Amino acid sequence: MTQRPLLIAPSILAADFSKLGAEVEAVDRAGADWIHIDVMDGHFVPNISYGEPVMRSIRKVTPKVFDVHLMIAPADPYLAQFAAGGADIITVHAEAGPHLDRSLQAIRALGKRAGVSLNPATPVAVLDHVLDRLDLILIMSVNPGFGGQSFIAESVTKVKQARALAGRRPIDIEVDGGITAETAPLVYRAGANVLVAGSAVFKGDDYGRNIRAIRQACATVSV
Ligand code: DX5
Numbered sequence: 390m391t392q393r394p395l396l397i398a399p400s401i402l403a404a405d406f407s408k409l410g411a412e413v414e415a416v417d418r419a420g421a422d423w424i425h426i427d428v429m430d431g432h433f434v435p436n437i438s439y440g441e442p443v444m445r446s447i448r449k450v451t452p453k454v455f456d457v458h459l460m461i462a463p464a465d466p467y468l469a470q471f472a473a474g475g476a477d478i479i480t481v482h483a484e485a486g487p488h489l490d491r492s493l494q495a496i497r498a499l500g501k502r503a504g505v506s507l508n509p510a511t512p513v514a515v516l517d518h519v520l521d522r523l524d525l526i527l528i529m530s531v532n533p534g535f536g537g538q539s540f541i542a543e544s545v546t547k548v549k550q551a552r553a554l555a556g557r558r559p560i561d562i563e564v565d566g567g568i569t570a571e572t573a574p575l576v577y578r579a580g581a582n583v584l585v586a587g588s589a590v591f592k593g594d595d596y597g598r599n600i601r602a603i604r605q606a607c608a609t610v611s612v
């Protein structure tokens with residue numbers, strides 16, 4: 390198994406929406422690797438966030454990778470819109486529809502990297518037969534829908550399983566929910582290489598320090 394480089398993806402769900410462009414510029418300058426964009430429909434998850442028009446408007450303020458996490462069902466009718474609006478990675482939930490293989494083919498056909506997210510209760514084995522259609526596996530370490538929830542420790546086991554399942558394929562293993570300088574090393578050691586963090590990055594006014602704290606916590610881990 391090969392560990393890919395550590396990337397930090399701040400979730401703008403925790404940003405101040407009244408000045409979203411400035412918030413995205415601030416995390417970009419603060420050292421974000423990717424920008425994580427949480428799209429919620431009030432149906433697949435019990436909360437509504439923002440959609441493609443908001444993503445498209447912040448596309449103007451940063452060249453960084455847009456890592457779009459679709460918590461919507463159905464997802465397929467909206468994939469082309471997110472691709473055209475500037476998404477680089479489009480992640481759908483395995484639980485969001487009956488045709489995961491089709492969704493992944495559709496994302497790649499749009500020229501984008503394809504991800505699958507798994508809720509805490511969903512076993513990694515649902516990916517057994519789609520591994521060659523995947524660029525990213527997103528392990529949810531909270532039940533999706535809200536920022537600021539507590540990390541579910543069982544996710545560490547799932548990260549290990551996902552890393553092992555990916556094998557030598559060039560698949561990123563991402564973790565989302567409750568990531569802080571305390572929990573980050575647990576999932577990094579288990580094989581995750583992309584860490585999403587919302588509240589832990591957008592707290593206080595020094596986003597750079599917050600991002601560095603997560604990186605430094607992982608730097609002590611040998612993988
Ligand atoms: C939860 C979202 C997460 C969330 C993470 O449904 O997918 O990206 O914003 O927030 P924190 O880091 O605060 O747990």
Ligand code: ZN
Binds near residue numbers: 400425427458585
């Ligand atoms: Zn997310």
